[in-house]
Amino acid sequence: xTDTTASxxxxxxxxxxxxxxxxSKTPAVILTGDRPTGPLHLGHFVGSLRSRVEYQHQYxxxxxxxxxxxxxxNMDDTNKVHRNVVEVALDYLAVGIDPAKSTILxxxxxxxxxxxxxxxxxxxxxxxxxxxxxxxxxxxLRGFERDIPAGFLTYPASQAADISAFKASIVPVxxxxxxxxxxxxxxxxxxxxxxxxxxxxxxxxxxPEIGRLPGxxxxxxxxKSLGNTINLGASADxxxxxxxxxxxxxxxxxxxxxxxxxxxVAFIYLDAFDPDKAAxxxxxxxxxxxxxxxxxxxxxxEAVLQEMLGPIRxxxxxxxxxxxxxxxxxxxxxxxxxxxxxxxxxxxxxxxGLSYF
Amino acid sequence: xTDTTASxxxxxxxxxxxxxxxxSKTPAVILTGDRPTGPLHLGHFVGSLRSRVEYQHQYxxxxxxxxxxxxxxNMDDTNKVHRNVVEVALDYLAVGIDPAKSTILxxxxxxxxxxxxxxxxxxxxxxxxxxxxxxxxxxxLRGFERDIPAGFLTYPASQAADISAFKASIVPVxxxxxxxxxxxxxxxxxxxxxxxxxxxxxxxxxxPEIGRLPGxxxxxxxxKSLGNTINLGASADxxxxxxxxxxxxxxxxxxxxxxxxxxxVAFIYLDAFDPDKAAxxxxxxxxxxxxxxxxxxxxxxEAVLQEMLGPIRxxxxxxxxxxxxxxxxxxxxxxxxxxxxxxxxxxxxxxxGLSYF
Numbered sequence: 001x002t003d004t005t006a007s008x009x010x011x012x013x014x015x016x017x018x019x020x021x022x023x024s025k026t027p028a029v030i031l032t033g034d035r036p037t038g039p040l041h042l043g044h045f046v047g048s049l050r051s052r053v054e055y056q057h058q059y060x061x062x063x064x065x066x067x068x069x070x071x072x073x074n075m076d077d078t079n080k081v082h083r084n085v086v087e088v089a090l091d092y093l094a095v096g097i098d099p100a101k102s103t104i105l106x107x108x109x110x111x112x113x114x115x116x117x118x119x120x121x122x123x124x125x126x127x128x129x130x131x132x133x134x135x136x137x138x139x140x141l142r143g144f145e146r147d148i149p150a151g152f153l154t155y156p157a158s159q160a161a162d163i164s165a166f167k168a169s170i171v172p173v174x175x176x177x178x179x180x181x182x183x184x185x186x187x188x189x190x191x192x193x194x195x196x197x198x199x200x201x202x203x204x205x206x207x208p209e210i211g212r213l214p215g216x217x218x219x220x221x222x223x224k225s226l227g228n229t230i231n232l233g234a235s236a237d238x239x240x241x242x243x244x245x246x247x248x249x250x251x252x253x254x255x256x257x258x259x260x261x262x263x264x265v266a267f268i269y270l271d272a273f274d275p276d277k278a279a280x281x282x283x284x285x286x287x288x289x290x291x292x293x294x295x296x297x298x299x300x301x302e303a304v305l306q307e308m309l310g311p312i313r314x315x316x317x318x319x320x321x322x323x324x325x326x327x328x329x330x331x332x333x334x335x336x337x338x339x340x341x342x343x344x345x346x347x348x349x350x351x352x353g354l355s356y357f
Numbered sequence: 358x359t360d361t362t363a364s365x366x367x368x369x370x371x372x373x374x375x376x377x378x379x380x381s382k383t384p385a386v387i388l389t390g391d392r393p394t395g396p397l398h399l400g401h402f403v404g405s406l407r408s409r410v411e412y413q414h415q416y417x418x419x420x421x422x423x424x425x426x427x428x429x430x431n432m433d434d435t436n437k438v439h440r441n442v443v444e445v446a447l448d449y450l451a452v453g454i455d456p457a458k459s460t461i462l463x464x465x466x467x468x469x470x471x472x473x474x475x476x477x478x479x480x481x482x483x484x485x486x487x488x489x490x491x492x493x494x495x496x497x498l499r500g501f502e503r504d505i506p507a508g509f510l511t512y513p514a515s516q517a518a519d520i521s522a523f524k525a526s527i528v529p530v531x532x533x534x535x536x537x538x539x540x541x542x543x544x545x546x547x548x549x550x551x552x553x554x555x556x557x558x559x560x561x562x563x564x565p566e567i568g569r570l571p572g573x574x575x576x577x578x579x580x581k582s583l584g585n586t587i588n589l590g591a592s593a594d595x596x597x598x599x600x601x602x603x604x605x606x607x608x609x610x611x612x613x614x615x616x617x618x619x620x621x622v623a624f625i626y627l628d629a630f631d632p633d634k635a636a637x638x639x640x641x642x643x644x645x646x647x648x649x650x651x652x653x654x655x656x657x658x659e660a661v662l663q664e665m666l667g668p669i670r671x672x673x674x675x676x677x678x679x680x681x682x683x684x685x686x687x688x689x690x691x692x693x694x695x696x697x698x699x700x701x702x703x704x705x706x707x708x709x710g711l712s713y714f
Contacts, residue, residue: 068475068476068711071476071479071709071711072479075479075480075551078551078708078709078710078711079710081710082710082711082713085713106713108706108711109711109713109714111468111469111471111472111702112468114468114471114472114474114475114476115468115471115472117471117475118425118471118474118475118508118515119425119428119471119508121506121507121508121511122429122432122506122507122508122509123432123506124506124507125503125504125505125506125507126505126507126510127503127505129507146482146484147482147484148482148483148484149478149479149480149481149482149483150478150479150481150482150483150486150510150511150514151475151476151478151479152479153483154478154507154511157507158475194435327713327714330713331713331714345468349465352428352435353435353436353438353439354424354425354428354435354439354465354466356439356442356463356466356684356687356688357466357684357688
């Protein structure tokens, strides 16, 4: 009983609402990021990128290209990870993440993150890692079964290192990642207790209020592996082709029939992206009572997406002309981030008695 | 069947004799070291320190003060580890390890060792770590049971990092540590296969021909926790007191009785340390046929130990007068070692596609 209560309390206290997060007096530190395993798409845009463009004005924001973490299940294709670092960075810059306001960093280029991971491994038991619901779910998802790479089982310690290195107090994550945040806080508390002072900072999960964007085929998740994405860098023709394939209402056979909005991806996308909410509400009403064809709805969707993605694509292409410059931005961000991580690693090592010179 | 054969072959090929090791054409690289958890004693001297003084002329020798590794089961007493780094270094210098010939390094001050550990964790499965006989035995020994710190389960990856960082090809270890060497070689081979070239070097265990030195109480192992040691820095009085307690032959009640040599610690120590082998053989014969009292044997043992440990203690006291100088030696060694480890880490990361700038 005691255990259950403790766990529930801990789960609650590990989450913060966007409103509460915005209220913090001193600018909070936020850590976000992506595993660079493929181009970013509309799902990322809705789920995180769009928010990051706002966060960079409210918080001290670190955005991590988690290449080392991506290796935990991509050791057979390390090239893919390498290649996508600059591609994902281009997506960041294209959507308006400003490297002067946000610190973009490459995880593998900050050895102190591996160092912190190393020490945190002493602060978590094997049994605890095996009980982590996120790890359990991902082990099934990735089909590891008994052949779990040790680096996969231990990645909560790595995530704790990433978060605590920058003393991030807010971490935007999906609901399924809350156990990871709890595990980080357990390590942070254990370490601070050991150190006898608050060297590390506890963090809160900031769960986005908008749910996941479905794929163009109507499946619950937009995902590269499902082939149902619209990438942020999609060409005008690719957008046109994708919109044609967008899943609508299979019961809406004739124009004059009443249409359904539930699970209708065209309307879900319009809800997410159409800036003209009044016209959209009118269109929805028309669709529901019958007499509005899918082709009209899709025409509007295409216009909205072309208008939204056009400037993103243009900025992406502009930055892509000089990848050397983009890599320089990443280097600058990484060096800035490294100073912070190195300072934390020094504090952690000093608390463990590992300072000599 | 196939599995058993493979494992036997692998065990054999992971070991090298001192004679074969000495034959290598280019100077081989050797890695040794200690967990700094207490002062070194005669057991260390016989088991490893004495050899290291010779190795430093034959090999490129790295000697690691494994403070990070010591933390895996000393998180409750980090101070002990910190304190013993300089003490163990004093023991090294006292026995004649020459910092100009051997590179003495502090593990925690080389972040690249943690970095390599981090990547190697992707190259070994949890199941494989759990099957490691050395790890299994130590989990029982240390009473971890289900609450195994993750850092303890994963320490074979850390050991692989330490060995491979310096491209050591020879690692002096006890018989019980051979599975660790095999695990290192598995990681090395897996990594090289992935890299498509021999970035890392396989190593061989060099198992000392002289067995373990028993404690003064006759127990199989001399160990601080058993309180049956003679420390290298022992004072003359401490040596006298210890020799008095040395276990001999419980059946040798009267001087005229025949004595037994088996398990007789006084003679085991004399075998290990008395330079006058002829006189020793005579004394043994006398003891066995009867008429030689334990007090005479112990008198000889005390003389031998005082003579051997006197200069060691004097050198230790001399170095201990200027611990700042000792720390400077450790810093120099660590910096030299770090350059080598950083080079290896760069090569490893480049092979994993983690080079950008």
